[in-house]
Amino acid sequence: MEQIGFLPPKAAVLARRDEIVGDLLDLLPEGCLVHETRELVPFETDAFVSYRRVPLAVALPETTAQVAAVMKYCHRYGIPVVPRGAGTSLAGGAIPQEDAVVIGLSKMSRILDIDFANRTATVQAGVTNLAISDAVSPDGYFYAPDPSSQLACTIGGNIGMNSGGAHCLKYGVTTNNLLGVKMVLVDGTVIELGGKALDAPGLDLLGIVCGSEGQLGIVTEATVRLIAKPEGARPVLFGFDSSEEAGACVADIIGAGIIPVAIEFMDRPAIAICEAFAGAGYPDDVEALLIVEVEGSETEMDDMLRAIIEIARRHGVKVVKESQSATQAALIWKGRKSAFGATGRIADYICMDGTVPLSQLPHVLRGTAEIIERHGLRVANVFHAGDGNMHPLILFNANDPEDAARAEQAGNEILKLCVDAGGCLTGEHGVGIEKRDLMRHQYAEVDLNQQMAVRAAFDPQWILNPSKVFPLEGRPAA
């Protein structure tokens, strides 16, 4: 499977390979540059594994100053730079290219400051998402955005992709929880945006940096908000006879003015896969399952759950499973959280990430099923239903190039369906290379040109992660 293109490597850069490696070795402390081909292989892709490119070298700096030095050097010689966190991007955002220096933040993994009175944590960009919550949990706090990959993915990558998670329905995604960054601009200048104050002055540069997929600069430190943990949290599980009913139930819960912390959806294939893997006690005779989680005091949870269950009954819910204990709650979530891993055990899959208006959920689920059937593939749907963020997992056999091509084609059709239903190509995984060539389906030429112009204000020569996000043809001349 090789359909998505990369920019052709710059011959001049490739020709100077050894010289560049030598210069970078001078700029960095020992053990901070990977340049042997064999050792470069682990960096050739991310979680979008169908595409691979071995980079020219990988710099693993330990300080902001070292990031700045490498960046300045690469800028001077027009060498492409691909920032990398943990490489868990599902969109190919962290896949390098042959003429690129990867700047990996894995060595910058220290928590610098935890300030409970102001409820902030300042961390280096290579700190994992979960490490923040782990560090503050004993004191009763957490960091809200919780991608399923939170054990591995870094806060720098979360900022790169503006990542979300199951609990974002109530607490928002990365951009809503980010207060400040220290970042290195393309020419090596170090700037700080925001800080411990709740808002920053002037144009919202922090807002544009978040979700910019490593194209505007390299984040080396971040200040994020901490939130006091709720008194309690309790999920309820619903089984429905049809996806339509489940979808309509979601819309009615939200429409009734109830905002749970999470509403997760699984269809029959997803239920079966997760149940086989996690033994979560999911019903095997329903077409769709919802996990709705509420939080607060006991009274509050009782009240909300009562109202939610009543709405579900109006939609003919077949199975209602209220969790009676922390163990049961954990089990309900275990099934959902292992969805990707469990799917990976039975087949290769690509994970779509389109978002649609809630009212369009049933329509898009139907359309997805049709597309999948037409291509003779299988799909498992498991996603954040409360905010319309769909994750169809398209199952295929990676050893069969035709099957893989069909899966990619079906994925593209599903994403177009999402856009046509008033939604967007990606809700939380980012564009990367995966959705790059679909951008024109969502945006008109002028829209994209405006985005690219802003990008160029940060990186006039397009050396930061240049093969990503924007279609390769029709770019402004550097």
Added chain:
Amino acid sequence: MSVIHDPLSEEATSRIIRAAVAASSPLEIRGGGTRTLSAGGAGRDILSSASLSGIVAYNPAEMTMTAKSGTPLDDIEAALSECRQMLSFEPLDVRALLGTGGIPTIGGVFATNASGPRRFVAGAARDSLLGVRFVNGSGEIVKAGGRVMKNVTGLDLTKLMAGSFGTLAFMTEVTFRLLPVPETALTVVISDLNDAQAAAAMATAMSMSVEVSGAAHLPESVRGRFLGGRLPGGAATVLRLEGLSASVSVRAEKLTAAMASFGPVGTLDPADTAQLWREIRDVHAFADGTARPVWRISVAPTAGHQLVAALRLETGVDAFYDWQGGLVWLRMESDPDAELVRRYIKALGGGHATLLRASAGVMAATQVTQPQGEAIEALNARIREKFDPAGIFAGNVATGARY
């Protein structure tokens, strides 16, 4: 004499902007004019959103609305209240503070990134803005974002448009998310704390799992200006709780018990709660009909009272605090003392100060927005150039962006 352009469509807006570029005639972008201190528009022609008005789509079940930028905020709020929904970020109304007239518009709300007491749970206007249509300084009609809650498709230009104060482009349409109006709300009041004690009490309250949705401190000097003087005691530290009735009363009990160690505790009913937080939002204490300088200062919550204490030793100030102490509304007796204010902000860990009110002469002579250092200012300038290559909106950088 400046001309007021009042286009009826995006296409007409585009023609006006292209003509202005051709004639090198700068434009001032104006919404409802609530922040316009002088009628003349500084001699520039005015591009007004007044005729781009109306709700385009409202879908209560999806909690989103799309409206043309010139739609009066009142119209939006009337439609929302029918479905018991609201703009969660509580946009402030500056008219009483600034002594201005005009009608707040939804475009103006987003252009100024207005945000009120619920800031730390619901975010600012920028956090609710899902999509925007605008006409840039080249006359191109551009859309950014969309109408769904989660969207990371490309660069997030909506964030840049929020809070851009008419310096990048003319917004024609905005799509934003809504939240249900909480079933009930009440306020826990702790009396007689000094500023430092109040900061500690608010930090404690915010560390509890009771979901405080507003935390303000009204020192004795301003307390009488709120709720028509009905707040009890001397200084009042106020904490708002919102949600389902049963839950709010449980949380209030818990919070009251915890706050009792700080000082005498009382509560305000839903009606007083609504009025109080509206008055805090609108800086009621300093809506005094004067032109005494008023700063809006954003710092780390625990730094707010330290800043005021430090300034007090050097000059005459009065202040109250929102956002757990991190939003300081500061009124100066006479001179704005910009240099002094910013020096102390820096010394206390950083943040920013914007001069919101002063006489026209003082405004003109003061750096009203926070200077951001060479590298960031250069970046800002490059970004502006990408939206507005001819600099047709450049004058707004000096005037519009001051608030």
